[in-house]
Each structure stands twice: as structure tokens, then as C-alpha cells.
Amino acid sequence: MEHEEMSLIPGLSRRDFLKSCGVLASVIGLSGPMAAPRVAKALEQLAKRPAIVWSCFQECLGCSVNLLQSRKPNPANLILKQISLNYHEAVMAPAGSQAEKSFRETVDSKDFYYIVEGGIATGIPNACTISGKTSMEICKDTYQKAKATIAIGTCACYGGIQAAAPNPSGSKGVTDFLKSEGISNPTVINSPRCPGNADDTVAILLYVLVKKALPELDSQGRPTFLFGQLVHDNCERRGHFDAGEFVEVFGDAGSEKGWCLYKVGCKGPVAYAPCPVTRWNGDISWPVMAGGPCIGCSEPDFWDKQSPFYEKAPGIKLPGDITPTQVGVGLGALTAVGIGAHFIGQAATGRLGKGGPQEGDETGSDEGGKR
Ligand code: FSX
Numbered sequence: 001m002e003h004e005e006m007s008l009i010p011g012l013s014r015r016d017f018l019k020s021c022g023v024l025a026s027v028i029g030l031s032g033p034m035a036a037p038r039v040a041k042a043l044e045q046l047a048k049r050p051a052i053v054w055s056c057f058q059e060c061l062g063c064s065v066n067l068l069q070s071r072k073p074n075p076a077n078l079i080l081k082q083i084s085l086n087y088h089e090a091v092m093a094p095a096g097s098q099a100e101k102s103f104r105e106t107v108d109s110k111d112f113y114y115i116v117e118g119g120i121a122t123g124i125p126n127a128c129t130i131s132g133k134t135s136m137e138i139c140k141d142t143y144q145k146a147k148a149t150i151a152i153g154t155c156a157c158y159g160g161i162q163a164a165a166p167n168p169s170g171s172k173g174v175t176d177f178l179k180s181e182g183i184s185n186p187t188v189i190n191s192p193r194c195p196g197n198a199d200d201t202v203a204i205l206l207y208v209l210v211k212k213a214l215p216e217l218d219s220q221g222r223p224t225f226l227f228g229q230l231v232h233d234n235c236e237r238r239g240h241f242d243a244g245e246f247v248e249v250f251g252d253a254g255s256e257k258g259w260c261l262y263k264v265g266c267k268g269p270v271a272y273a274p275c276p277v278t279r280w281n282g283d284i285s286w287p288v289m290a291g292g293p294c295i296g297c298s299e300p301d302f303w304d305k306q307s308p309f310y311e312k313a314p315g316i317k318l319p320g321d322i323t324p325t326q327v328g329v330g331l332g333a334l335t336a337v338g339i340g341a342h343f344i345g346q347a348a349t350g351r352l353g354k355g356g357p358q359e360g361d362e363t364g365s366d367e368g369g370k371r
């Protein structure tokens with residue numbers, strides 16, 4: 001039998017390695033025949049593994065669990081082999097003073113990337129204290145020394161469930177917290193969703209490491225190459241929305257036919273996120289695919305602003321009332337859309353034109369919500 005060349009990932013063939021690099025290249029917006037080899041070369045040449053400090057503040061640990069459960073040959077494995085996770089309270093082997101030593105040395109080197117999971121307790125600072133320091137002290141000091149800071153999950157981006165009214169601990173996302181500390185224009189890459197998605201995290205890390213630049217961000221601090229489109233734009237049920245075919249109550253005949261969930265509360269028309277593309281549980285599923293409405297977890301203050309979760313989002317007119325291009329208008333001053341990268345990503349993952357009667361046909365041609 002012919003010997004198959006192995007890659008830098010133990011147990012992963014060179015061919016599968018390049019295939020995963022191709023997917024990563026597409027997600028970060030590289031295209032053409034040299035895109036996958038370019039990503040592969042960049043990963044292989046990361047001789048000095050970039051150090052990561054990962055803080056867990058007010059959260060449920062779902063963001064970490066999602067990353068740690070990513071499965072080979074999931075692209076997350078590629079990058080996890082290439083970084084040095086110097087400090088992560090939940091998964092690091094050292095504890096106590098050894099853990100603190102690792103944290104201090106890495107932060108003082110100023111040669112690391114900072115990932116924050118969870119909100120910052122600003123109203124009751126002692127509500128979140130690690131090794132005698134509050135989340136406020138840790139976050140501000142570490143941000144100021146990091147090469148780049150990524151907020152993973154809606155809690156770190158916007159405060160999350162802790163920030164739901166009446167927000168007893170005064171939870172804030174990293175950007176808002178830094179602003180409240182007098183840092184006028186903090187540079188934080190927000191990767192929301194509740195929990196944060198492993199593929200998003202990996203794509204952002206790869207973008208920063210390979211392109212050596214920060215991605216373009218929208219007005220909520222989210223990379224446009226990932227969060228530039230509405231969930232609604234790429235939903236496999238979109239054809240049913242455009243055809244006026246709705247689930248009226250859970251369990252009805254429309255439910256069985258997989259019709260649109262807008263009338264039972266789906267916030268896909270107001271949520272900017274790549275959920276139909278970078279999915280969950282090893283890329284198996286996402287909320288609407290599994291039969292539940294999107295609750296808009298990629299949006300700031302979604303616990304307050306997108307609830308009640310099982311009632312229609314206000315201000316969305318249905319097909320027949322308006323043209324699909326008007327859906328989503330007025331949802332915020334978001335900047336340029338990463339449509340190109342998005343569709344390359346869809347093609348790379350084989351989803352373009354699949355999953356429902358609408359994608360690519362005339363009625364569901366992704367016009368809803370474009371800005
Ligand atoms: Fe928050 Fe992460 Fe929601 Fe949890 O840890 S974004 S509570 S599901 O997953 O921070």
C-alpha cells in the first residue's frame with residue numbers, strides 16, 4: 001500500500017491537513033489555488049508558538065467547552081496544536097502559585113494574545129476575583145500588555161446573561177468596561193454567540209496570526225468576515241419565509257414540514273451571525289436546523305432586547321408586505337459585509353446551494369438584510 005504523507009498533526013494525513021487549511025483559508029477570505037498551501041505554510045512555520053492567556057470571568061464555561069470539544073480534523077485542532085495556551089484557569093495543569101507564575105511571566109513578556117471569556121463585574125468587583133485580583137484589575141492590565149485581545153462569547157463581548165436586567169454585578173463586556181476605565185478607543189475583536197463558537201475563535205486567531213493584522217470590524221466590534229450577514233440570509237428555512245410558509249405553533253403541520261420559525265419567535269432576521277455556516281457540535285447542527293428559533297444571542301443585550309424569545313421580532317414585515325431587501329433595514333449602523341468570504345466559506349464547506357429549496361433560487365437569493 002502506498003505510504004500516505006503525514007502532516008504536522010499526529011494522525012492527520014497531509015491531504016486532510018491541506019483540506020482543512022483550505023477551509024480555514026476560505027473562512028478568512030483567502031482564495032485561489034495557493035490559498036490552502038499559504039495557510040499550511042504559515043501554520044508549519046509558526047516555529048515559536050504564539051502564547052495565549054485566556055481569562056474566565058463571569059460566564060458558564062460553554063465557550064471553553066466548545067473549543068475543547070472541537071474534533072479532529074476540525075480546523076480548531078490545527079490551530080490548537082500551534083498555540084501555547086500558557087494560562088487558562090479551567091484547563092491548565094498547574095494550580096495556585098505555579099499558575100500565577102505562568103500568568104505573570106506571560107503577561108509581563110508582552111508577547112502574547114489575550115482571550116477573554118465572560119463579563120467583567122464592575123458593580124460588585126469582588127463578585128469575580130481570581131488570586132486576589134478582581135476581573136476589572138486583571139482585564140485592564142492584561143489588555144494593555146497584549147498584542148491583540150479577543151472577546152469570546154456574548155458575555156465577554158456585551159456582558160451576557162449576567163448583564164440582564166437588573167444586572168446585579170454590573171457586568172460589562174470587555175470593550176464597555178475598558179471605555180469606562182478611560183481607554184477611549186479599545187481594540188477588542190468581539191466573537192459573540194452564547195456560547196462562543198470554536199470555529200469562529202479559530203478563524204479569528206488564524207486571521208490575526210497569518211495575516212498579521214486585525215480584521216475589519218462592524219459597529220459592534222465583530223469581524224465582518226464572520227458576522228457580516230444575518231442568520232436569516234443563509235437559513236435553510238429561508239425559502240419558506242419568502243413563500244409565506246410559517247410554523248404557527250410548535251408541533252403543528254408546518255413544524256413537521258420544516259417551515260419558517262419567524263412567527264414562533266425566530267430572531268434570525270435581526271441577528272448577525274454565521275450560525276448556518278459555522279455550526280455546532282462538531283459542525284452537526286445549529287438552533288434553527290434543530291427546530292428551535294434563533295434567540296438572537298449574537299446581539300448586545302439579547303437577554304433583554306430579544307425577549308420574549310417565543311414571540312415575533314417587532315418591525316419585521318413579511319413577504320407580500322415588503323420586498324426582501326427591506327428586511328433588516330434599520331437594525332444598526334453595521335459596516336461592510338463579508339459576503340465574498342462568506343460564500344467562499346459556504347462553497348468550501350459544501351453548503352452553498354444545499355440545505356433547502358431557497359438557497360440559490362430566485363425567491364431566496366440572500367437579499368434579505370443586506371446593507
Ligand atoms: Fe457566556 Fe461562555 Fe453564553 Fe455560556 O463561557 S456566551 S453564558 S452559553 O458560554 O460566556
Ligand code: SF4
Pocket residue numbers: 231232233235236237238239241259260261262266267268269288294
Ligand atoms: Fe430561518 Fe428564522 Fe429567517 Fe425563518 S425567520 S428563515 S427560521 S432565520
Ligand code: F3S
Pocket residue numbers: 193194231271273275286287288293294295296297298
Ligand atoms: Fe445564537 Fe441565533 Fe445563532 S440563537 S447561536 S445567533 S442561530
